[in-house]
Amino acid sequence: MNTRNRIYVIITLSIAILFLIIAIVQSQIDSFSAITKMTEEEVKNFLSGYLAGFPKPWE
Amino acid sequence: MTKNKEKNITLSLRPITNHKIRIVRIITQLVIFSLLNGLIFGLARVSLILPIEYPTGGPFSTVWSGFEALQYGLTIFTFPYLVIAIFGLFGAVAGKTTCGWACPMGLFQDLFSYIPIKKKKVSKPTEKSLRSFAVFIIIFALVFSLVIGISYNKNGSAAKDAYGIWGNIPYSVLDPVATIFATLFYYLKWGIQAETLGAEMGDWKFWFIARILFLAIILILITLYPRAYCRWFCPTGYILGFFNNFSLFGLKINKNRCPTGCNKCEKACPVQVPILDYDKNITHPNCTNCGECIDACPEGALKIGFRF
Numbered sequence: 001m002n003t004r005n006r007i008y009v010i011i012t013l014s015i016a017i018l019f020l021i022i023a024i025v026q027s028q029i030d031s032f033s034a035i036t037k038m039t040e041e042e043v044k045n046f047l048s049g050y051l052a053g054f055p056k057p058w059e
Numbered sequence: 060m061t062k063n064k065e066k067n068i069t070l071s072l073r074p075i076t077n078h079k080i081r082i083v084r085i086i087t088q089l090v091i092f093s094l095l096n097g098l099i100f101g102l103a104r105v106s107l108i109l110p111i112e113y114p115t116g117g118p119f120s121t122v123w124s125g126f127e128a129l130q131y132g133l134t135i136f137t138f139p140y141l142v143i144a145i146f147g148l149f150g151a152v153a154g155k156t157t158c159g160w161a162c163p164m165g166l167f168q169d170l171f172s173y174i175p176i177k178k179k180k181v182s183k184p185t186e187k188s189l190r191s192f193a194v195f196i197i198i199f200a201l202v203f204s205l206v207i208g209i210s211y212n213k214n215g216s217a218a219k220d221a222y223g224i225w226g227n228i229p230y231s232v233l234d235p236v237a238t239i240f241a242t243l244f245y246y247l248k249w250g251i252q253a254e255t256l257g258a259e260m261g262d263w264k265f266w267f268i269a270r271i272l273f274l275a276i277i278l279i280l281i282t283l284y285p286r287a288y289c290r291w292f293c294p295t296g297y298i299l300g301f302f303n304n305f306s307l308f309g310l311k312i313n314k315n316r317c318p319t320g321c322n323k324c325e326k327a328c329p330v331q332v333p334i335l336d337y338d339k340n341i342t343h344p345n346c347t348n349c350g351e352c353i354d355a356c357p358e359g360a361l362k363i364g365f366r367f
Binding site: 001005006009013015017018020022023 | 140141143144145146147148150151152302304305306307340366367
């Protein structure tokens with residue numbers, strides 16, 4: 001592989017990794033906005049997994 | 060030194076993997092095909108995009124096809140960062156290796172190549188001209204997706220619905236890969252019913268006949284010309300083929316071990332790569348790194364590996 005091709009590989013990989021990071025951050029933003037728009041009831045349902053099996057003295 | 064002795068020395072230098080690549084490749088293709096149809100075995104769908112030709116809407120499909128995701132992203136007017144990243148990463152690292160080792164359509168074409176009919180070859184200029192079909196498919200699919208995306212951005216989902224069967228993934232309406240792995244399955248499962256399925260699909264009769272016709276042409280071509288779909292029509296293959304010029308992983312030829320130029324490698328190559336035209340790295344856009352040439356070479360002149 002010659003130097004020109006090495007440069008092409010490095011540039012392609014850099015752009016790909018940059019776009020991958022942007023895509024991950026964007027999906028996190030979408031997830032965050034979905035969570036913040038949840039109603040009280042939806043939040044309770046969403047979190048019910050964390051409380052499964054534990055006693056609920058407040059109920 | 061006699062010719063036989065020379066040959067024995069060369070043979071002793073051959074890597075141990077000789078003549079085993081095809082077996083390893085077929086096993087890899089079958090395992091990956093099983094994973095891609097993981098819903099049969101109780102696996103779940105995952106948010107993974109792969110640069111392969113396999114319908115995302117397939118009955119047991121677990122992943123997204125890269126080119127379909129690209130079209131879908133454009134139809135909802137979002138910049139497809141993830142798809143470009145996936146194509147860039149796979150392309151820069153492995154070139155077109157996924158076509159030869161992971162793609163279900165590649166496996167399907169390989170199975171067709173075992174039909175005992177004399178295989179035909181095309182000349183280099185014809186090969187180059189025929190590849191423009193893939194360019195046409197890419198331009199058609201992406202421009203159409205973008206037009207749908209602009210309508211969607213201006214007028215909302217009602218504008219997208221107006222495009223009917225073309226609205227989500229335009230090329231999937233004619234895609235022979237979708238026909239084989241998704242459409243035919245659904246038609247066999249539900250039957251061709253004008254009242255139910257037909258009503259949902261609009262002009263289903265016309266497009267059903269059109270896609271079956273396109274599939275029939277592809278089936279005849281892949282029987283006569285091994286991997287014809289890969290070479291001339293596949294949009295994913297065309298995009299990945301571009302990266303073959305500088306990919307990290309690929310085929311290498313050692314011309315010192317190839318004194319006779321017996322041409323067995325070129326004869327064995329299913330995609331007609333002119334291997335002997337290259338001095339070191341084989342960077343032809345058709346090369347799927349399948350390794351058939353390595354198996355065929357009696358001198359051990361070809362190797363597959365990293366070439367940075």
